[in-house]
Amino acid sequence: MDEEIFKALPQLLLPWYARSARDLPWRRDREPYHIWLSEIMLQQTRVEAVKSYYARFLTALPDIQALAAADQETVNKLWEGLGYYSRARNLRRAAKEIVERYQGKFPADFTAIRALPGIGDYTAGAIGSIAFELPTPAVDGNVLRLVSRVTASCVCVDDAKVKSEVRNALASVYPAGACGRFTQSLMELGATVCIPNGTPDCAACPLRTICRAMAQGVQLQLPVRREKRARRQEIKTVLILDCDGSIALQKRPPHGLLAGLWQLPEAPGTLSPSQALTLLESWGVKPQDILKQVEKNHIFTHVEWNMTGIYFRCAQKTPQFTWATPEELERVYSVPTAYRQFLTERTI
Ligand code: SF4
Missing domain, CATH: 1.10.340.30 (Hypothetical protein; domain 2)
Structure with missing residues (x-):
């Protein structure tokens, strides 16, 4: 030096x-x-x-x-x-x-x-x-x-x-x-x-x-930097389930990316609306309507999520999810931006 x-x-x-x-x-x-x-x-x-x-x-x-x-x-x-x-x-x-x-x-x-x-x-x-x-x-x-x-x-x-x-x-x-x-x-x-x-x-x-x-x-x-490794791409389908204005949430695992935060239900890969419907039915959820579909992505340091969001209206608040009202989404539950971006799109 x-x-x-x-x-x-x-x-x-x-x-x-x-x-x-x-x-x-x-x-x-x-x-x-x-x-x-x-x-x-x-x-x-x-x-x-x-x-x-x-x-x-x-x-x-x-x-x-x-x-x-x-x-x-x-x-x-x-x-x-x-x-x-x-x-x-x-x-x-x-x-x-x-x-x-x-x-x-x-x-x-x-x-x-x-x-x-x-x-x-x-x-x-x-x-x-x-x-x-x-x-x-x-x-x-x-x-x-x-x-x-x-x-x-x-x-x-x-x-x-x-x-x-x-x-x-x-x-x-x-x-x-x-x-x-x-x-x-x-x-x-x-x-x-x-x-x-x-x-x-x-x-x-x-x-x-x-x-x-x-x-x-x-x-x-300058400065001389090492070449960055390309980000891993992850493809998933996010399910936005709305029952009387409340949205289904799940708590993420205590370790790993976004540990312990709240997420929307999701499945790996890109599902069509009818495949998503079949999956929901296998979970005991019986949606009334498919409302819309949007594409989103979110970039983390080492991984990029490419997501298809499918919006469903549901008649019942099935117990495997925590159902959050808009007020609770605002004040109580911490939903990271990767998922929250689907909620700002909500037009149900
Ligand atoms: S330290 Fe940076 S901004 Fe300052 S003269 Fe050198 S190159 Fe320019």
């Missing part, structure tokens, strides 16, 4: 950050619970989308004690639509651990923070530096891109060794008393100037005087 370039980062980034930082709700204080919650929500999710979730979550569960005491259904409901629901489960588990082991006070030590459920090196580094002023870098894709451009490094940033080298190099230049701001300045520059998709705004960049990628004109070739 290039020492001179790393040494120059704090003095170039901190004044720029003081001028250019966006006013984000989680930047208004240094409460560890707020920093933690925002960092978890921001993983894989856009800042604009997180803002309303963050406010709603804190209104419902204003502190670690409240989160630890909440049931998982409540937390899932607050998380509904954000995706990656294991984050919501780990948040609650970690809150319980903080209450049990640390009397409800967030630990101010990197190793203890890192050991909490759902907290990896990046999040521990962010909380450590922003909430507790520890010299603990938070290295994610944004920071790797930035470092790889400013140093014009051609090594593949998906290599775990590179991440730890960047972490060590940054840790050695963390400015005492400004650790939190330094972490946030790196995040901010990666999110707003040295952007991932599209041309980086080098003219507005505080690192332009030292940036080797800019000097060499290779910004868009």
Whole structure:
């Protein structure tokens, strides 16, 4: 790693950050619970989308004690639509651990923070530096891109060794008393100037005087990434069963994708309406009408669901399902977006 370039980062980034930082709700204080919650929500999710979730979550569960005491259904409901629901489960588990082991006070030590459920090196580094002023870098894709451009490094940033080298190099230049701001300045520059998709705004960049990628004109070739594997395709038929306005739901298994959330009944493969009808009858459901059919898809990190949704009107609320009223769908049951998109289509 290039020492001179790393040494120059704090003095170039901190004044720029003081001028250019966006006013984000989680930047208004240094409460560890707020920093933690925002960092978890921001993983894989856009800042604009997180803002309303963050406010709603804190209104419902204003502190670690409240989160630890909440049931998982409540937390899932607050998380509904954000995706990656294991984050919501780990948040609650970690809150319980903080209450049990640390009397409800967030630990101010990197190793203890890192050991909490759902907290990896990046999040521990962010909380450590922003909430507790520890010299603990938070290295994610944004920071790797930035470092790889400013140093014009051609090594593949998906290599775990590179991440730890960047972490060590940054840790050695963390400015005492400004650790939190330094972490946030790196995040901010990666999110707003040295952007991932599209041309980086080098003219507005505080690192332009030292940036080797800019000097060499290779910004868009960096960082070097491993080729992504294609997503697995899964084909399924989703059955939207409506009985007097209530919709049939089933709870998903406690492990795996969307664990413990609520789903619509489904079957593998693409069924025609008459095949779906036969299947429902084999389940003891006797629909009155087939209402309509729609096609939807939903993309997860490693898999894509291609779904045919078939809508049925039913006369009876058969007991193998939980029948949710529109009000309960709104307030009680956490139905992930993959399934919920069929409910917004409902015209029954
Ligand atoms: S000068 Fe351009 S490529 Fe270099 S760090 Fe700044 S925005 Fe990124």
